[in-house]
Amino acid sequence: MELSIEDIAAALGLPASKIDRWIRQGHIPLIRSGPLCRFEPEALRKWAAQNHLSLCLEGGPPSDCRPLAAETLVSALTRGGIYHGIDGASVPEILAAITARLTFIPAAHKEELLQRLLERENLTSTGIGKGVAIPHPRDPSGRLVEAPHIAACFLRTPVDFRAVDDRPVTVLFVMLCPTVKAHLHLLSRLSYGLRNAEFVAFLKSAPSAAALLEAVAAVEGQLDPTPGER
């Protein structure tokens, strides 16, 4: 196999000048041939593993190599799903109804999720005003999900959520994230959208799944010109 020094440096995550020096000093199993370097991929992989270096040649395992793309609301919503017509008169009833309907949580874990959501509500309300709440477990780094999920839930009747502005809540975004970082990232994006009065009014209309995703994509489009791409 042949690659340029720059490509090999990128695959090892090291500066090209270092790779150049290692070839000259004979510390790396590469042989210069013209502008490229010739090597046995297996020998290089073995060498990298024995020196605790991460090597990402093309065709290698993708989980090792590609950095995760920045998470977006659209992708998290697509994973989490959109649920209409949630019934309930109090916070526990609503959370129980939502948990029962979430399709991405296995039945065995639903009770655990409900307990953790209730625990969090008991600390302080997740009602963030303007009729929106974002129920989530206190510790986001749970084992419940492997990727961020947001479930958009529209209530049949407004319910008092003890929100910061005391207004009854009609829209809930249940957020389940594997990491604190993803949680904060998505929360910040969501609160950016909720600053937009038009978007909030649109949410109150309990839009269809397709319309909601389209509107969220438009909001995210203002945040970054090419959402979800690197």
Place this chain on the structure above:
Amino acid sequence: MRLHPLFSRPRPASWHVFRSDDRLLLILLGAAVGICSGLAAVALNRALMAMLAWLHPYRAQAWAFVLPAAGAALSSLFLTWIVREGAGHGVPEVISSVSRYGGLLRLRSSFSRLVSSCLTIGSGGSAGPEAPVVMSGAAIGSNIARFLTLNDRQRVVLVGCGAAGAIGSIFNAPIAGLIFTVEVILGEWSAANLIPIAIAAVAGTQISHLLQGNQIPFAHREFHIDLSVVLASIGLAVLAAAVSLVLTRTIRRAHHLAGRSPWPTWAKAAIGGGLVGLVGLPMPVVLGEGYHAIREVIEGRFASGLLVVCLAVGAKVLATALTLGSGGSGGIFAPCLVIGSLTGRTYHRLLSLLRPHTTWVNEGCFALLGMAGLVSGIMQAPLTGIFLIVEITGSYEVILPLIIVSAISTSLCRYVEPASFYLRDLMERGQLLRPGTDARVLADLRVLELLETDCISVHPDMRLGELVEIVKRSRRNLFPVEDPRTHRFLGMVYMDDIRPYLFDPLMYDAVLVGEIMDGQVETVAPADELTRVLDRMDALGRFNMPVVDEKRFLGMVSKSTLLDQYRKELMVQTYHLRT
């Protein structure tokens, strides 16, 4: 010149496969290098014998002291004007090249020292032919490696092969060649190095067998070693260490004196040679490499008076210092052996005087032990001393006192002199970089390899409010300040300095970046040595410093990145030791 198809480009794919697994390649090339350096050793040996025979009729003349002067002057002129190389013993140059330049040596070094040392020693200068042969063999190995475009590691192995072949050939001592190379030249014991070097030592020795016959240089009759000799050897070790130190200091003194004098190098060499010739008039034992003197001492044919032997030791030390210090060309190996054997004989005479009723073992035995003591003391290489003496005298029966003398002499010398004769200058210049050491890793890592370029630059006219926006985006808590027009580096803003004001919106428009930056911050240049950078970080109590080149900010260098890269470098550099 048309190259053999194997060496001309493009090379066949099998050549690359062959090169990537270099073990077999290094063994084959090691054998070739060993043969070449063995031939160089034989050539120098023959040339010295011819010079000896040619100049022999003139030695008895009263003006014979001019001979070493003429030889040293010619040798110096040859080195300065024809091959344009410095004098020096040869071995430090090889160690320096291995340590700092990946074993690169000039092609002309493969013969220059042979010619110059032949002139110096053949005319009567007190020096050894071993170091010139080591340099020659090492240069042959280096240039074969360069011709085949091998990498630094492979080249260093071939340089070692050249040295091992040379010592193996000139002393008929393959193990000493191997041990000397690994202990003194390379300073690294690994299977990957040992095997080709062992093969080269065998090849060099075999060449010498074929051309000069298989004879032990300093053969003798068998000694009977008992406990008294082992105990007495402790005293000899102390004496040998003392003489080693005197020799080291005297040579360095002569070197400094010659360095300070205003005359041209050839004139200094001539004066040194002339003085050696004068010393040699009453004491001819000091002249030349002195192998015949060693034989006389070992066989007990040398003068037996304590005073005479003592004087001979002093005269040889003086002659060696004059020859090497004044710019004559040659090594320290043979003088060490001569002085060591004379020291051993001195010690034997002393013992006989102190305990006249005890029957001591033959004085030849103490001569051997003295040689081991001197070699070990001067080179601070105990194994080289032990194996060299066992091989060149064929006397395994003295191994016990030999080990004692070598070990004690090395330890005592190391106690007084932190570095050996060969390494002292290199260490003082900070050029002794043994593989896998902190100094080596730090010398190889470059500042630019550690550069962190994720800082966001700001300019001095920015308001604090604008800086706060940049703080939100930045992953770092420091911000280089650049002139917006010229991009000249002006200073740094550290988050720690401005944190209290970041949350005070009243300050946002009132404060400019130029007012809160540190304009006196110490910077690092890309070419700086990392040891210096780390020393500065420690002195300033910082974990990172800005890298600035020609007034442009390039990035940051930090201790955390350094640790990461340092470990990677150390792992990679010692990889061949682990596999």
